[in-house]
Amino acid sequence: xxxxxxxxxxxxxxxxxxxxxAMEMVSAARLRKAEERARQLRPYADALRKMTRxxxxxxxxxxxxxxxxLQTHDEERRxxxxxxxxxxxxxxxxxxxILRAGxxxxxxxxxxxxxxxxxxTGRRGVSSLxxxxxxxxxxxTGFTDAPSVTHASRIADDLVGAFVDGQIDRVxxxxxxxxxxxxxxxxxxxxLPLAAASVxxxxxxxxxxxxxxxxxxxxxxxxxxxxEILAELVPEFVQVxxxxxxxxxxxxxxxxxxxxxxxxxxxxxxxxxxxxxAMNRARxxxxxQEIMEVVAGAEALN
Amino acid sequence: MAHAPFRAEVLTPDGALFAGEVEQVxxxxxxxxxxxxxxxxxxxxxxxxxxxxxxxxxxxxxRYVQTGGYVQIAADGNVLLLAEEAYPxxxxxxxxxxxxxxxxxxxxxxxxxxxxxxxxxxxxxxRAKALVALGxxx
Numbered sequence: 027x028x029x030x031x032x033x034x035x036x037x038x039x040x041x042x043x044x045x046x047x048a049m050e051m052v053s054a055a056r057l058r059k060a061e062e063r064a065r066q067l068r069p070y071a072d073a074l075r076k077m078t079r080x081x082x083x084x085x086x087x088x089x090x091x092x093x094x095x096l097q098t099h100d101e102e103r104r105x106x107x108x109x110x111x112x113x114x115x116x117x118x119x120x121x122x123x124i125l126r127a128g129x130x131x132x133x134x135x136x137x138x139x140x141x142x143x144x145x146x147t148g149r150r151g152v153s154s155l156x157x158x159x160x161x162x163x164x165x166x167t168g169f170t171d172a173p174s175v176t177h178a179s180r181i182a183d184d185l186v187g188a189f190v191d192g193q194i195d196r197v198x199x200x201x202x203x204x205x206x207x208x209x210x211x212x213x214x215x216x217x218l219p220l221a222a223a224s225v226x227x228x229x230x231x232x233x234x235x236x237x238x239x240x241x242x243x244x245x246x247x248x249x250x251x252x253x254e255i256l257a258e259l260v261p262e263f264v265q266v267x268x269x270x271x272x273x274x275x276x277x278x279x280x281x282x283x284x285x286x287x288x289x290x291x292x293x294x295x296x297x298x299x300x301x302x303x304a305m306n307r308a309r310x311x312x313x314x315q316e317i318m319e320v321v322a323g324a325e326a327l328n
Numbered sequence: 329m330a331h332a333p334f335r336a337e338v339l340t341p342d343g344a345l346f347a348g349e350v351e352q353v354x355x356x357x358x359x360x361x362x363x364x365x366x367x368x369x370x371x372x373x374x375x376x377x378x379x380x381x382x383x384x385x386x387x388x389x390x391r392y393v394q395t396g397g398y399v400q401i402a403a404d405g406n407v408l409l410l411a412e413e414a415y416p417x418x419x420x421x422x423x424x425x426x427x428x429x430x431x432x433x434x435x436x437x438x439x440x441x442x443x444x445x446x447x448x449x450x451x452x453x454x455r456a457k458a459l460v461a462l463g464x465x466x
Contacts, residue, residue, distance in 0.1 A: 073339055073410050081370060094444070174342045175412055183435075183452065187445030238391055245403075249359040249373035258374055259398070268427075269341055322410035 029312070030304040036298055043294030048173035049116070050287035051202055057207055064204065064273040071266050078259045081227050083251035093260050095186060095220050099195040104141045106163070106185065106194040108217070110201035111151030112274045120202060120210065120282040121150040127212045128200050129158075143194055147272070154218060163188075171263060178269035184262050185268075185297045189218045201271045202278035208285055210278035215271070217264060223264050322324070332366035332386045336407040338392070339412050346390065353407050357399060364407055371401040377459040379466060380414060391417040393462065397453055422463045425456070432456040439463040 082090045090096070109128045111121045128151075132142045143163050146152045152165040164184050167176045188194045197218040201211040248255055331351040338346040338357035356378035380392040432453040437461040439446035 063342060067341050067423075069344070070339050070341045070410065073408060074398075074402075077372060077398055077410065080400070084372075108417065179412070183448045184445075187439070187443065187448050246370040246372060249357045255372060255374055255398075266341070292432035 029305060029308050032301055036301045036305065039294050039297050039301065042321045043291050043298070044296060046287045046290040047262035050284050053280045053287060057277055057284060060172070060273060060277035060280055061204070062106060063325045064270065064277055065074065065274065067270055068230070071270070074259065074262055074266060075225070076225050078256065078263075080246075081248070081252050081256040081259055082226060084086065085256045089256055090222065090226075090255045090260070093257060095218060095261050096222055096225075098219050100191070102140055102195040104143055104194050105135045106143045106145055106188070106197040107135075108145040108147070108181075108185070108197065109151045109155070110199065111148035111170070111270055112275075112279045113149045113155075113167055115150060116286060117279055117283040118286040120279055121148070121154070123212050124200055125151060125154050126204060127214065128165075129160075131198065131200065131214065132160075145181075145185070170272075171279060173266070173269065173276055175269055178272055179265050182261070182265040182268050185218060186264055190245065196219075196296065198265060199268070199271055201275045202282070204274040204277040204281065207281040210282055213271075215267070217267060220260065220263055225260055229308035264326075334366040334405050334407065336382060336409070337411070338380070338382075338409045338411060338414055340411050345392065345411070345414050346382060348384070350384055350407075351411070352381075352383045353382040354383075355379075355394065355399060355409070360407075362399075364401065367405045368401050368407075369397065370403050373399045375399055375409070375411065375449045377455050378464055379417065379462065380409065380411070391466075393417055393420045393459075395459060407459040417466055420463060420466060425463060429453075429460050 109124055111124050115121060128144070132144075132323055135142050144155055145164050145166075146155055146162050148170040149167045152162055152167060155162050164181075164182055166177065184196050185194075189197060196216065198214055199217050200212065200214050203213040205211055206298055234280040333349040333351055336346065336353050336401070337344065337349040338350070346393055354395045354402040355362055355364075356376045357373035359373065362373070363376075375394055375397040377393075377395050378396045382390045382392075384390065392411075392414045393416075394409070395413040397409065397414075400410070402408070432449065432455075436449040436453045439449045454457070
């Protein structure tokens, strides 16, 4: 390769390196934000759980058990699988590992003679499913790097509605759980039917710490009455679980992109080193060539 | 006249919006407008889209918009507001609220009458409408 060509290639690799480094830094900043938001959700979820416990004890145990979102359907004919992916790629295995886990799970479900209904968040997941001719019942896109409660509540409304109406008999969610900036793990959780334990927490904690006002049950006012407020509170947990998964997935997405961009930047420096070496070699070869020619010319004169 | 202070907390899924001493909390539950002073009797209520006013000791009033949620008054009179979304009143956007209402309308139109999906869409629609109407009263 001539010196000039190598020089051009070095310049273009340097530019790529600059871009990937910038993307790495942007992802790192967004990661911190997403991580913080996932953490902020916890006190809200805990408070919601306390209120639900209070409403449940006021409404009586029967009311809670009778709520449709807690019911296991007698016959599970149709299983909804919600794949949580990203709108953008360039994040290593982030999207593909969710898709793979989703398709594997779908095969399992179908092997058991049940039907699969795909739901997906993120353009990557939606387009991959469509590419494989898997119909997507509902898709949600445009927010995966910064999901809000509005998005979660919209998805929750669709899923709870379809579940209670019997169009789907179980809802599973597959997402990238956030372990650390460098580590994401594929998690599969059952969203519906809701487990009563996830709503009111484990019984020991409930018994050990009676809620404020719980001891004066008769004195507490309820607007609307306890059974109605309980029926509104319990489905909120679907929304909260969803939001938590979306936020963890967003943090994981930024983490995965940060890692992917870091190794891209490292690769770029490695390529630059190799190319610089090649350029030096080419330059040296040219110099050697010229010296040889000068020496040969001088010898010819002698 | 100054009222006795009590503790109030406003929690959203995005974190604590307010935590501190207040003299009065005014908001709206499904049963209507409610003004909470110190030593209010215990309550658990469902919040409607409305203005949320916190009067701090000294008379400073902080105004928020809440889109829904729950309010709990504990036996000791402390107040906890769990708001699905809440933000300072000057961040309210009529066009956002209208976009939500359009979305809710479209979803309601798609849902089949008598189903749970329809019931959920009806509630979302009623709330979106209340949020739009709130814009004129701020």
